Amino acid sequence: MMLLFKKPIEERTGGSVPVYLNVYDLTAINGYAYWFGLGVFHSGVQVHGVEYAFGAHERSTTGIFEGLPKQCDGFRFRKTVLVGKTDMKPTEVRALMDELAQSYKGNAYNLITKNCNHFCNDACVKLTGNSIPNWVNRLARIVTFNSTRIRHHNRIEDKVVTMETKKELTNESTKTPSSDSTSSPSSMVRRGRTQTRRAPPPCSPLSSHSSSSSL
Numbered sequence: 001m002m003l004l005f006k007k008p009i010e011e012r013t014g015g016s017v018p019v020y021l022n023v024y025d026l027t028a029i030n031g032y033a034y035w036f037g038l039g040v041f042h043s044g045v046q047v048h049g050v051e052y053a054f055g056a057h058e059r060s061t062t063g064i065f066e067g068l069p070k071q072c073d074g075f076r077f078r079k080t081v082l083v084g085k086t087d088m089k090p091t092e093v094r095a096l097m098d099e100l101a102q103s104y105k106g107n108a109y110n111l112i113t114k115n116c117n118h119f120c121n122d123a124c125v126k127l128t129g130n131s132i133p134n135w136v137n138r139l140a141r142i143v144t145f146n147s148t149r150i151r152h153h154n155r156i157e158d159k160v161v162t163m164e165t166k167k168e169l170t171n172e173s174t175k176t177p178s179s180d181s182t183s184s185p186s187s188m189v190r191r192g193r194t195q196t197r198r199a200p201p202p203c204s205p206l207s208s209h210s211s212s213s214s215l
Contacts, residue, residue, distance in 0.1 A: 016085035019127050020046040021120060023136060024075035041136050042075045043120045045083075047127060048090045052097055054119035056109030062101035063109055064119065084128025096126055112140050 026040040044053035044067075051069040070077045088096065104119050117137035124132055 016087060017047060019083045019086050019124060020069070021081040021083050021124065021132050021136070022046055022051055022070050022072075023078045023081065024072055025078050026075065040139055041078070041117065042072065043117050043132065043136055044069075044072055045120050045123045045127070046070075046080070047086065047088075047093055050090075050093075052123065054104050054109070054116045055106070057106035059106050061106060063104050063106035064097055064101050066097075081133060083124045083132060084130040086127040088127060093127070096123070100126075115140060 022044045024042040024044075026042055042053070044051040046052075046069045049069065050066050051072070052064060052066050053072060054063050055065060056063060067073075070080065086093075100119065100123060103122075104114070108114055115137070117132065117140065121132045121137070124130060
């Protein structure tokens with residue numbers, strides 16, 4: 001009788017490195033707004049024991065900086081979210097940050113369109129293929145959506161006003177009579193009279209008599 005033994009599963013030598021999103025409160029009001037899915041947050045990406053984040057300054061150099069996880073100065077740490085895992089080595093992660101630095105310069109920072117949460121989302125997508133949770137940057141998306149709707153509404157109003165103006169101009173041009181049709185009937189009669197030759201007056205009896213007597 002033969003006994004069959006299963007081969008032991010070989011462990012992966014490289015392994016997968018977890019990628020975390022560390023979220024911080026920017027304001028004390030987050031304690032209430034957080035439970036409604038809102039709030040103003042700062043975030044950083046933690047991988048290989050280093051936290052990478054994005055901030056603003058006046059120079060055209062990179063705005064990406066690194067520090068100790070969960071200890072970003074000026075902000076109150078709230079929570080850590082596991083975004084996914086990566087097989088990138090520390091040197092590859094630094095190369096990725098150098099690549100992102102071309103787009104995330106200090107003077108390009110914008111609270112609504114290019115903030116720390118936008119950077120973390122791009123970094124996490126490239127590291128793990130996953131995006132950060134929606135609630136982290138929801139406020140910026142709401143403001144962007146509303147401003148886009150306002151601009152779109154204004155463009156529609158401008159088009160409507162332009163179309164109405166063109167329509168009014170067209171109606172006025174059709175109502176304006178031509179130069180030939182402006183002449184009144186009386187003026188047309190006067191024109192006819194001036195163009196008609198008058199008949200010569202009849203000869204008086206005196207002149208006709210004198211001419212006959214001379215014959």
